[in-house]
Amino acid sequence: MEVRLVHLSKYFGEVRAVNDLNLEIKSGEFVALLGPSGCGKTTTLLMIAGIYIPTEGEIWFGDRIVNDLLPKDRNIGMVFQSYALYPHMTVFENISFPLKLKKVPMAERRKRAQRVADMMQIGHLMDRKPAQLSGGQQQRVALARALVKEPDILLFDEPLSNLDAKLRLTMRGELKRLQKDLGITSIYVTHDQVEAMTMADRVAVLRDGRLQTFSTPDDLYNRPQTLFVAGFIGSPPMNFIDATLVQENGKVVVKAEGMRIELPDELGKRALARAKSDRVVYGIRPEHVHLDPEGDIEAEIYVVEPLGREDLLDCRLLGGSVMGVLAPAGQPVGPGDKVRLRFEAEHSQLFDPETEHTLLW
């Protein structure tokens, strides 16, 4: 089922929880809604589910506007962060509840519930109460309940955030495989960017109720559209430096105090064409800056943070700006050491400081 949100808004009094949101989700697609706390992810999901009535705008399922459709008529499955398993019902009763409400005969209810439960590997727990299950098992029951009515659309509201790190990793893979196998259009709310990037076909980044970008994880990471997205996606975060854009000897060069970077011709041309002034925000990810005795940028080590596989070095450029550098673990350097840095210029990002929009993509 294809889902379209058209100029969708939801106000709570003065609060604009969702503000003029436009989103087109393809049939069978797995879309993540990503954004910091309070940016309107849950509100969007609840509007799609039919729990909240939009203040403005339209929600389309296929070729039908569903604004006035009751939740029970939308054929949606939803998994809540709290799982929301009814404590007074057994696992079987929980899973088959949507079927009971549809007046499906008992024999068929049993069959379908058992089938979904087996698929989720909880078939042997049917007689237990939710309180007698582990968090991971509860999660599977919640998923089974969402799937049992063969929904057109699956909605997830941070379903993995109550699991421990290892289980989360397992469930991430399972969920993604399940979604691909079943081909159910899915909308997945999370504030965990790794979750969004690894699971989703496309990621919609929200901020203060507004859509920032809607693109593939690859674009999001390598070709961020806005300064916010560039800083929000990626850990450790991208380095930003206020700089000027100049032309020297036919080359486009980004300059800041203690830093000079020649852009590759293609990038340089694009940046020049779009820049409204010579002032820009220069961005580069820590993994694209290297310690290199041949490098042409001088810096001083400020802090070394071992991350296990890598070390994160905070280096101070001559101009005073601090730059995170990811280097293989066990670097023979310490705070106060003078080093030289080499930037991978082809991985540069440039943003307009006024509009905060990219100058490159």
Next chain:
Amino acid sequence: MTQQTVTAQVTPHMDVSWRARLRRFTTPAFFTGPAFVLVFLFFFLPVILTILISLTDMSVATISDIKFVGLKNYIRIWRSRTTWKILRNTFIYVGFTLTFFNVGLALVLALITTHIPDRWGTAFRTFWLLPRITPSVIYAIMWTWFTADAPYGIVNQFLQIFGVEPRNWMSAQPWLVVIAANGFVGASFGMIIFTSAIRSIPVDFLRAALVDGASTWQRIRYVILPMIRWPILFVVSYQTLSLLASFEYILLLTDGGPGFYTTEVWSLHAYHRALSNYFGNVQFGYGAALAAILVVIGVIASVIYLRVFRFNEMVAEPKIEVI
């Protein structure tokens, strides 16, 4: 207190141990003391006095020469033919008021006011609480006017529109009036309890039910009611006990009439015999015996409620989550 127990165990020193043991007794005594004194003065003492009086022939006539008569009063109650009528009345009164009003109507009100916009719900509940803070006598007088004999009475005026013959409702349908008058006040207690219980259901359950395909009614039946079953049981048991002991509205409205004991319930009967000269001769002893039986019924009912409904679990200590 746990801490003190530990102290007592780990300190070998005799003197400290002795003091700790004393403290272990004095601290709880200090805190529970006032409540204990109150319960003793206003519950145990009256009960004991009532039972003592019930074993005598104390009445207005014999007040100067009270004799101990053993279980004679109880035997009289057992033999009296009115006893069974009054017992039946008590069951009717408690049963119907409880089912249709104190629990039934309370539930309906709580459900309605939590399913309409909040402002209206709160306003409605506040409005419904008014009779509870109105003095009983004024409330009873309002019902008297309300059901007054033809051609007066709001009920008559209203029902006339539908062609219903005007009548004196208080004597035509005394039970209806007594139960309704009690119930409309009584329902507010359950309404408040049920409302807060419904409010405290985590919103995800309510949303999940809608997404699972429940209509409003199905959500009430399969999710909300099961989730508030403990508060419902609490109100059932609590209100049974208070209805058993209550009689002031009946006293003010019908005084047990009309006619011979039509709406006389057990507690009202005890009052009439012991304290009102309805019969010319006030029989303290006989009334006390009636009251003592009521106390016994109440205590038995409480014990059953405590056991069967596992009250301890209902009032279990809240699990405060570490943040």
